[in-house]
Every structure is written in C-alpha cells, then in structure tokens.
Amino acid sequence: MSLIEVEGLWKTYVMGQEKVHALRGITLSIAKGEYVAIMGPSGSGKSTLMNLIGCLDTPSEGVYHLNTQSVADLSDDDLARIRNKEIGFVFQTFNLLPRATALHNVELPLIYNGTSSDARRENAIKAMEIVGLGDRMTHKPSELSGGQRQRVAIARALVNNPSIILADEPTGNLDTTTGAEIMQLMADLHRQGNTLIVVTHEYSVAQHADRIVHIIDGKVEKEEFKQSA
Numbered sequence: 420m421s422l423i424e425v426e427g428l429w430k431t432y433v434m435g436q437e438k439v440h441a442l443r444g445i446t447l448s449i450a451k452g453e454y455v456a457i458m459g460p461s462g463s464g465k466s467t468l469m470n471l472i473g474c475l476d477t478p479s480e481g482v483y484h485l486n487t488q489s490v491a492d493l494s495d496d497d498l499a500r501i502r503n504k505e506i507g508f509v510f511q512t513f514n515l516l517p518r519a520t521a522l523h524n525v526e527l528p529l530i531y532n533g534t535s536s537d538a539r540r541e542n543a544i545k546a547m548e549i550v551g552l553g554d555r556m557t558h559k560p561s562e563l564s565g566g567q568r569q570r571v572a573i574a575r576a577l578v579n580n581p582s583i584i585l586a587d588e589p590t591g592n593l594d595t596t597t598g599a600e601i602m603q604l605m606a607d608l609h610r611q612g613n614t615l616i617v618v619t620h621e622y623s624v625a626q627h628a629d630r631i632v633h634i635i636d637g638k639v640e641k642e643e644f645k646q647s648a
Contacts (some may be wrong), residue, residue: 421448421449421450421451421455421484422450422451422485422486422582422583422614423447423448423449423472423479423483423484423485424447424448424482424483424484425445425471425472425482425483425484425584426446426481426482427444427445427446427450427480427481427482427524428442428444428445428446428447428468428471428478428480428481428482428483428503429442429443429445429478429479429480429481430442430444430464430467430476430478430479430637431479431480432509435608437472438451440637441464441467441637442464442467442468442478442637443462443464443470443620443636443637444480444481444602444637444638445468445474445481445634445637445638445639446481446639447468447639449614449616450614451582451614452609452612452614453606453614453615453629453630454606454609454612454615454617454627454629454630455615455616455617455628455630455631455632456457456616456617456618456619456624456625456626456627456628456630456631456632457469457616457617457618457619457632457634458618458619458620458621458625458631458632458633458634459633459634459640460620460635460637461620461622463635463636463637464634464636464637464638465618465619465620465634466587467637468616468618468634469585469587469616471483472485472583472585472586473502473506473508473585474490474498474501474502474506477490477491477504485501485505486505486582491551495590499530503528503532503579504532504579504581505581505582505583506515506581506582506583506584506585507575507576507577507578507579507581507583507584507585508576508585508586508587509569509572509573509584509585509586509587509589510572510587510588511578511587511589511591511592512592513560513568513569513571513572513592514572515568515572516560517559517560518559519559519561520556520557521547521552521555521556521557521558521559521563521567521571521574522540522543522544522547522556522557522559524560524571524576525538525543525546525547525571525575525578526539526542526543526578527575528575528578528579529542529543529578529579532579542578543574543577543578543580544556546574546575546577547571547574549574550570550571550573550574550577550604551570551604552567552570552571552574553631555567555571556602558568559640564597564625565592565594565597566597566600567576567591568602569589569590569592569597569601570601570604571591573586573589573604573605573608577608577613578643579612582614583613583614583615583616584608584613584614584615584616585616585618586605586615586616586617586618587618588618588619588620589601589602589605589617589619589624590602590619590621590624594647596625597645602624602627605617605627615628628640629644629645630643630645630647631643631644632642
C-alpha cells in the first residue's frame, strides 16, 4: 500500500478575471521508505505539489490519501497534527529563529505538540547528534555556517520521527561542497528507513533519489528510475 496516493490533483488560483492552473490532474503514488525527487523548472508546479503533499494547502480537485486516509475528510486540527507529527519539513531558507539556540530551534515542533521539557530536550539532542552537530547545540544560527544551519533544520524535521521528510530546494542556499554534504546526509536518512521527497530544479540534486518525477506545466511529464548497479 502506498504511503502517499494522489489522483487527478488540480490546483487552480483565481487571479482577477483569469484562472491559473498550477497543477493539472497529477496522479502519483509514493511508497513507504521511498526516496523520490520532484523536479521541474520554476513555475512548473513542483512546490505547489509539495505544499499539497505536506498538507500546507488543499487541492481544487482530485483525491489525496495519506496512509490510506483521505486528507479531504480531515479537520483543521487533524491537518495541524499531521503537519506536526507525520511530516518533517526542510526549507531552502532554513526558517530558524535567529535568537534561539540550535537545540531550541530543533525542540520547536515538540513544544507545539505538548511534549514534556525533559523528553523534548532528550529527543532534540538525539536529532542534533544524528546530523553531526552534537557540539553545536548552544550556538545560535548566526554562529553557524550555512551547511550547519541546514543540518539544524534537518534535525528539526527529524525530531518527531515523522513518516515523511519533505525537502524544498535543500541545497539552494549552499555552495557545491556543502550541498553535496547535505545530500549525503539525506541519503543516510533514507537508508535508515525514512520516506524522503526532495523538490528541486537541479538534476545534480534529483539524481540522488531512486526515482525522479519530472513536472512541466503542472503535469507529470515522465518518471526516471535509478539504474541498479
């Protein structure tokens, strides 16, 4: 059974007198434990698709099942719980609180869901160690390199042990060497059993995945599978 199943997904925005179709009937399934890249140029609809998969937005038409449950049937509270517990988000711009320590930034999802302070700290420390930043917990974002800030963001995404990790252009603000290190970390997380979805316009990033879904003009143009060694 697929972890993610979308069928006939449309997303339409009304801009004055015009309708803009960001997604045009996308059908896609992603299995538990899969590593998928969603690739396309700017304006192709890939980030819109990620927002729908991440329950940050709702489709205009079509069906989305997450863990066999229809997302359309869920309340706002249910969707908020799913975003907090089931999905870990990694953004291009890191989205860290500048005045908080790295550890406190990682704890944030646990604060929102009411985890006790002792458990929060324990889980956040574990997540920081997983991404190799056990010695940077008390540093603030301004005291960290770009790569370290992205690792903090990845630790924050991991802290709830989510079903899915969604990464939107995770190397977009990083130099080539640091970007390669982040993609290696992503590969390590996938090997540990995480379902990983990376949205990117760069083929060098997408080719780390087992499957690349190419999106053009809001439609799936083709799918590309990694060749077995």
